[in-house]
Each structure stands twice: as C-alpha cells, then as structure tokens.
Amino acid sequence: MKKALLKIRKYFEYNYEVLIAMILFIAIMISGLEFFKAIIYMLEFIVIMEVVKMISDFIKKEKLRLRFVIDIFIIFLIRDVIIQASHKNMDYFDILFLLIVIFVFFIFRIMSIKYSPGSNKINNKGNNSSE
Numbered sequence: 001m002k003k004a005l006l007k008i009r010k011y012f013e014y015n016y017e018v019l020i021a022m023i024l025f026i027a028i029m030i031s032g033l034e035f036f037k038a039i040i041y042m043l044e045f046i047v048i049m050e051v052v053k054m055i056s057d058f059i060k061k062e063k064l065r066l067r068f069v070i071d072i073f074i075i076f077l078i079r080d081v082i083i084q085a086s087h088k089n090m091d092y093f094d095i096l097f098l099l100i101v102i103f104v105f106f107i108f109r110i111m112s113i114k115y116s117p118g119s120n121k122i123n124n125k126g127n128n129s130s131e
Contacts, residue, residue, distance in 0.1 A: 040079055050068060066108075066112045066116075070105055070112060074102060074106065077101055077105065081098045081099060
C-alpha cells in the first residue's frame with residue numbers, strides 16, 4: 001500500500017497539472033456551476049494572464065511579442081465560439097465565421113514563429129555548424 005501511495009505521489013509531483021485539473025473539476029462539480037460557464041471563466045482568466053504576461057514582457061524587454069497578442073486573440077475567440085455554441089438559438093454562420101478567424105490567427109501564429117527574428121539566428125547557427 002505504501003508503495004502504491006509513493007507511486008501516486010511521485011506521479012503528481014511531475015504531473016501537477018493533472019492534480020490542479022482534478023481539483024478544479026471537483027470544485028466546479030461542488031459549486032453547481034454549469035460546466036460551459038466554468039470553461040468560459042477559465043478562458044477569460046487565461047486571457048487576463050496572457051495580457052499581464054504581454055505587458056510584463058513589454059516593460060522588461062521594451063518589445064511587444066506578436067505571439068502573445070495572437071494567443072490572446074485566439075483564446076478570446078475560442079471563448080466566443082463556446083458562448084455562441086452554448087446558446088439555444090445558435091447562429092451557425094457566426095460560429096463558422098469565428099472558426100475561420102481562429103484558423104487565420106493560427107496561420108499568423110505559425111508564421112510569426114517561423115519568421116521571427118530569433119528563429120533566423122537559430123537557423124543560421126545550425127547551417128554554419130554543418131559546413
């Protein structure tokens with residue numbers, strides 16, 4: 001029995017996200033909050049965290065990372081899709097439009113990572129070492 005408890009403890013030490021998710025899920029179930037509303041609140045919290053991270057990074061480095069801005073828009077749009085999909089009178093055109101906009105932002109995010117100034121330095125270092 002001790003061995004099993006030690007394995008479980010060790011698992012949660014390395015995978016604390018699972019423990020946090022379990023605690024949040026149990027709190028949602030106990031509070032009686034509707035699940036989609038809890039997801040919306042969590043997404044709003046993530047948006048606020050990303051905004052704070054973006055502002056903090058801007059203050060420290062005096063640069064605005066495009067990745068943070070795009071992430072904020074993607075998370076906010078996903079939140080809107082969940083809100084639209086949870087209504088009884090769903091407007092499928094609005095949901096489809098939001099999904100297309102999210103897809104476009106994902107393309108922008110991939111391009112911002114691939115063509116960022118920092119990635120060119122990494123690619124050039126890799127090319128010089130192979131010659």
